[in-house]
Amino acid sequence: MSAVPDAPRAAWAEAPVPPSWRRLPDRVFALCLVELEKLRRDRTELFTRAVQPALWLLIFGETFTRLRAIPTGPVPYLDYLAPGILAQSALFIAIFYGIQIIWERDAGVLTKLLVTPTPRAALVTGKAFAAGVRALAQAVVVLVLSALLGVALNANPLHLLGVAAVLMLGAAFFSCLSMTIAGLVLTRDRLMGIGQAITMPLFFGSNALYPIELMPHWLQTVSRFNPLSYEVDALRGLLIGTPAHLLLDFGVLAGSVVIGVTAASALLGRLAR
Known part of the structure; x- marks a missing residue:
């Protein structure tokens, strides 16, 4: 039996570990797959989470379309509202995503993840885009309901x-915001309280329900610093063809995602202490 040369064996044993930036896409993809597996096992969550957007479209949208109380130009109010509710549904999923990472801390999962080369x-990026996967799954339900209500959606x-x-x-941004808050407050109860306190101001302080021009001047300033306003603006331009500033x-x-990932990553170790 021939002996294996020492040099090749040493080269194999000391194979270089890929740099962290090259491992990033693999880890993000793996965590997104985990999220898809959770959705596959519990499909009812999609429909239970879709109840609130459905009520906004069916009750608020239909009523204000008939009243014509909010001027939206040539666009029917229901059409104007649908992209805003789509963004709202994604916000409500992501803003409490920090609870999951606190649960993982309490279960000992987070500590195990932090000692890996990941x-x-x-x-953080994997969990952020996993929240995006959930948002996309619910968006399908909201878009189907919008189409059934007669919203003129662009199918390009x-x-x-x-x-x-x-x-x-x-x-991704709002889940990073949630994880950043989790890294500061460290408990689920505090995170729930802060999440509930900021969710509605984020929603009502954006252009999801009404044009920015109708807001008081101070709220217009707030809206221009609110990432949700830019999300809604892009969704309206893409879905119903209103003028938008896509770039x-x-x-x-x-x-915002880059800033959110940076902040949440800096505070992640604090959760595991």
Whole structure:
């Protein structure tokens, strides 16, 4: 039996570990697959989470369309509202995503993840885009309901891909915001309280329900610093063809995600202490 040369054996044993930036896409993809597996096992969650958007469209949208109380130009109010409710549904999923990471801390899962070679940014990014996967799954339900109610949606495949990208970026940012808050408050009860306190101001302080021009000046200023406003603007431009600033919208959302991932990654270790 021939002996294996020492040099090749040593080279095999000391194979270089890929740098962290090369492992990032694999970790993000793996965590997104885990999220899809959760959805596959519990499909009822999609429909229970779709109840609130459905009520907004059926009751608020239909009523204000008849009243014509909110001027939206040539666009029917229900058409104007549908992209805003789509963004709202993604927001409501993502803003409490930090609860999951606190649960993983309490179960000991987070500590095990942090001792692996996986970069913290990969863990945060994976969870952020996993929230986007959930948002996309619910978006299908909201879009189908909108179509059934007669909303004139743009079915251009490129536009639908843009809608998917916008929802992923929006959900990623708000889930990072939630994980950042989790890293600061450290408990589920506090996170729930803060999440409930900021969700409705984020929603009502955006252009989801009414044009920015109808707001008081101070609220217009707040709206321009609200990432949800840029998400809604992009969704309206892609879905119903209203004038939109797509380059600015995508830029703000992408920049917000980078800031969110950076902040959440910096605080991730604090959760495991």
